[in-house]
Amino acid sequence: MTTRNQSLDLLRGIAILMVVASHCANHATSFIPGFLAFTYDYGQLGVQLFFIVSGYTMMLTYGGRTDLAAAGSFYLRRAFRIVPLFWIAIVFYLVITRGEGVKQWAPEGLGAPDVVLTALFLHLFSLTAFNSVVPGGWSIGVEMQFYLLFPLIIRLFRQPNGPVACYALIAATSVAAGALAKFYLVPHLAASLPPQQAYLAEGFYFCWLPRQVICFGLGLLFYDIVERGNRPRLGALLLAGACLTSAWGAQVALLGAMAYVLLKGSVANSVLGLLGRHSYAIYLVHFPVVPAIAAWLHVDILLLTMLVAGASLALSYFIIEPMIERRFNRLGHQLAADLGRSRGVATA
Numbered sequence: 001m002t003t004r005n006q007s008l009d010l011l012r013g014i015a016i017l018m019v020v021a022s023h024c025a026n027h028a029t030s031f032i033p034g035f036l037a038f039t040y041d042y043g044q045l046g047v048q049l050f051f052i053v054s055g056y057t058m059m060l061t062y063g064g065r066t067d068l069a070a071a072g073s074f075y076l077r078r079a080f081r082i083v084p085l086f087w088i089a090i091v092f093y094l095v096i097t098r099g100e101g102v103k104q105w106a107p108e109g110l111g112a113p114d115v116v117l118t119a120l121f122l123h124l125f126s127l128t129a130f131n132s133v134v135p136g137g138w139s140i141g142v143e144m145q146f147y148l149l150f151p152l153i154i155r156l157f158r159q160p161n162g163p164v165a166c167y168a169l170i171a172a173t174s175v176a177a178g179a180l181a182k183f184y185l186v187p188h189l190a191a192s193l194p195p196q197q198a199y200l201a202e203g204f205y206f207c208w209l210p211r212q213v214i215c216f217g218l219g220l221l222f223y224d225i226v227e228r229g230n231r232p233r234l235g236a237l238l239l240a241g242a243c244l245t246s247a248w249g250a251q252v253a254l255l256g257a258m259a260y261v262l263l264k265g266s267v268a269n270s271v272l273g274l275l276g277r278h279s280y281a282i283y284l285v286h287f288p289v290v291p292a293i294a295a296w297l298h299v300d301i302l303l304l305t306m307l308v309a310g311a312s313l314a315l316s317y318f319i320i321e322p323m324i325e326r327r328f329n330r331l332g333h334q335l336a337a338d339l340g341r342s343r344g345v346a347t348a
Contacts (some may be wrong), residue, residue, distance in 0.1 A: 004060065006268035011053050011259055012276030013269070018019065018046030019136075020286050020312070021305045028301035047139045050254050050279075052259050054143060055219020057208060058150055059157075060227065071151040073336040075192035078147050080332025082140065082280075087322055089134045089284045090118055096288060106132035107197055121145075127189075127204050135287040138207040145209045146216055153220075163224055167235035170217035171242035177210030178246055180204045214242055214249065218256040226263050275309065281316035281325065282309065289315075 022043025024031050025036045062074050093101070094115065101110040106128055114129035123129040124141040130140040156169075190201035206310045207213065224230045243249035243256075275282065289308050297307070316325075 005056075006264055006273065007262045007266055008053055008057060009276035010267060010269050011049060011262060013272030013274070013280040014276075015046040015049035015053065016046035016279040016282050017272075017276055017305065017309060018049065020045045020281060020290075021301065022046070023287065023290050024294070024301050024304045024308055027209060027290055028299060028304040030301050036301060042251070045251060045255055047136075048212070048257060049255055050139065051142070051146075051212060052111070052219045052222070052256055054146070055216035056149075056223045056263070057219070059154070059220060059223040062150070062154055069339060074146070074151065075211055076336040076339065077332045080328045080335070081325075082144065084328045085119075085281065085284060086134065086137070086140055087119060088324065091135075093134050093287075101132040102135050105130070105200070105203070115267050124207060124209070127200060130204055130207055133322055134284070136283060141285075142207065142209050142212050146213070151199055157220070163220075163230070164238075165267035166220060167232065167238045168211055170220075171238040172251070173210050174214040174217070174242045174246050177208060177213075178249070179206040181208065181211060214239065215252060215256075217242075218252070218259075222256075222260050223264050224259050225260070275313060278313055278316040278321060281320040282312040285315050285320070286312040287310065 019090065020043075021039050022041075023112075025040035025043065028036065030036050030039075061077070062070065094110075099110060100106070101114070107112070108128075110132060111128070114123070115133055117123045117126050117129045118133040118137060121141055121144040123133065124138060124145065130141070134140070153166060157166050159165070186201045186205050189204065190198040193200060221232065221235055221239055224232050224235070240253060245254035286308055289311050290304075293307050293311065294304060297304070299307075
C-alpha cells in the first residue's frame with residue numbers, strides 16, 4: 001500500500017470545520033456584515049471536500065488487486081467502518097426526535113419504510129427518507145453508493161487508457177445529471193408536491209450520486225497526479241470543464257484546487273489532523289450539539305464553531321472512538337485479513 005499522505009487527515013479536519021460552521025451560522029452572531037450567510041452557503045461545501053478525499057483514499061486503500069477477494073476485503077473494511085456507527089445514529093436520532101425525524105426533510109413525519117430504507121443505505125431513493133432519519137445522512141448514502149461502484153471503477157482505471165476513460169465517464173455523468181435534474185427532474189417533482197414542500201425536489205436531486213460524482217472524480221485525479229506521478233492533462237481538462245458548467249461546480253473546482261495544493265505538499269497540522277481522524281463521529285454527533293451550546297451561549301460564529309467542534313471531538317475521543325469505532329474497525333480489518341489468507345490458501 002502507498003504511504004499515507006498526511007494531508008488527508010488535515011483535509012478532513014478542514015471539511016468537518018466547514019460543515020460545523022455552516023450549521024452554527026443559524027445559531028450565532030457576527031460583527032462582520034454578511035458573514036453568517038457566507039458561512040452557511042460555503043461551509044456546506046465541506047461535504048464535497050469529504051467526497052474528494054474519499055475518492056483519493058479509496059484508491060490508496062483498495063490495494064493492487066482487482067479480483068473478487070480484493071473487493072470482498074474492501075467492502076468488509078468499509079462496512080465495519082461506516083455501518084455500526086450509522087445504525088447507532090439512527091436509533092439516537094429517532095429517540096431525540098421522538099420518532100418524527102428532521103422536520104425540514106420530513107414535513108409530514110417519518111414512517112417505518114423511511115427507517116428501514118435508511119438502515120439499508122437506500123434512503124437516497126426515497127423523497128421522505130433521504131435526509132430525514134439521520135441529519136446529514138444523505139452524504140453517507142452517497143458514499144455507500146460510490147463504494148458499490150468503486151471496484152468497477154478501479155478495474156477500468158487500471159486498464160490501458162483506463163484513467164482517461166474514467167475521467168470522461170465521470171465528467172459526462174456529472175454534466176448530464178446536472179442538466180437532467182435542472183431542466184426536467186426537479187421541475188416535475190416540485191410540481192407534484194404541495195407548494196410549501198417544493199424545495200424538497202431541489203434537495204433530493206442535489207443529493208443524487210450522479211450530481212456529486214464529480215467530487216470523487218477529482219479525488220481520483222489527484223491520486224493519479226500525486227501518488228502515481230502522472231500528468232493526466234486530458235483528464236484534468238475533462239473534469240474541470242464539467243465543473244465549470246455550473247456555479248456550484250465552479251465552487252467545487254476551487255475547493256479541489258485547494259485540496260490539490262495541500263495534497264501535493266503533504267501538508268500536516270496536528271489539530272486539524274486530530275479533527276480529521278474523528279470527523280465521521282463528529283459529523284454524526286454535532287447536529288444536536290449546535291443548538292445545545294447555542295441555547296447556553298449566544299456568541300460569535302467563530303467561537304461557537306470552536307466550541308461545537310471541541311465538544312463533538314471530546315464525545316468522539318473519549319466515548320465513541322474507543323467504545324464503538326475502534327472495536328468494529330479492528331473486527332473489519334481482521335475479517336478482511338482472514339478473507340485474504342483463505343483466498344491465498346485456496347489459490348495455492
